[in-house]
Amino acid sequence: MKLIQAPGLPAPAGHYSKAVEANGFVYLSGVLPQRGAADPASDSFDTQCASVFDQCEQILHAAGCGFSDVVQCTAYIVGVANWPLFNAIYARRFGVHKPARAVVPVPELHHGFSVEVQMVAVAKP
Template sequence: MEFIQSAELPPPAGHYSQAVAAGGLVFLSGILPARDTVAQDAFFEVQCDSVFAQCEQVLRAAGCGFNDVVQCTAYLAGVDHWPAFNNIYARVFGEHKPARAVVPVPGLHYGYLVEIQLVAQRP
């Protein structure tokens, strides 16, 4: 196992890694919006942009990009943001269509509206 830490992001506050590489795959931990730059009451789209930007930084640290993602799990606080998430997701991934699950939950840590977890294959 290889533990991945992006030099562009602060280390995790808890007992986990930003990502772990094993068997040719990279597993990103769930990523919330950046607490130092995005308030909990920020618009959903701003929160999504923050999460995907962080995901990109962790993927890059692992030698990957969004086109290497094979699976995405998105946790959304409720179902009201699902249409907006679909639009943002399509913008981020373009023609690439990894497997995906969108899980509505009653709430997320710190009151945020979105958390993303990814699995990528190293090129």
């Protein structure tokens, strides 16, 4: 098992890794919007999604992968009403690539955020 660290991103606040490479796959932990000086939970849903996908891209690149290598994505979103906007943002980020996906509406997420995403990608040899 190889631990993946993403330069430029803060270290995880809990007892976990940003990502782990094992058995030919890269497993990204759940990614919340990046915390900045202001309260990120007050950012719009699309701004939070942009932050999450930017971080996922950085983590994937640190592992030698990209969005085209993602085989599965799970998204947790607060409120089913955000589903169409999430779907549009997701489609822009992935383009023609369509990995397996689950979108799970939830009542709340940690720190008051509105979106959390985890992914699995095929590792590059």
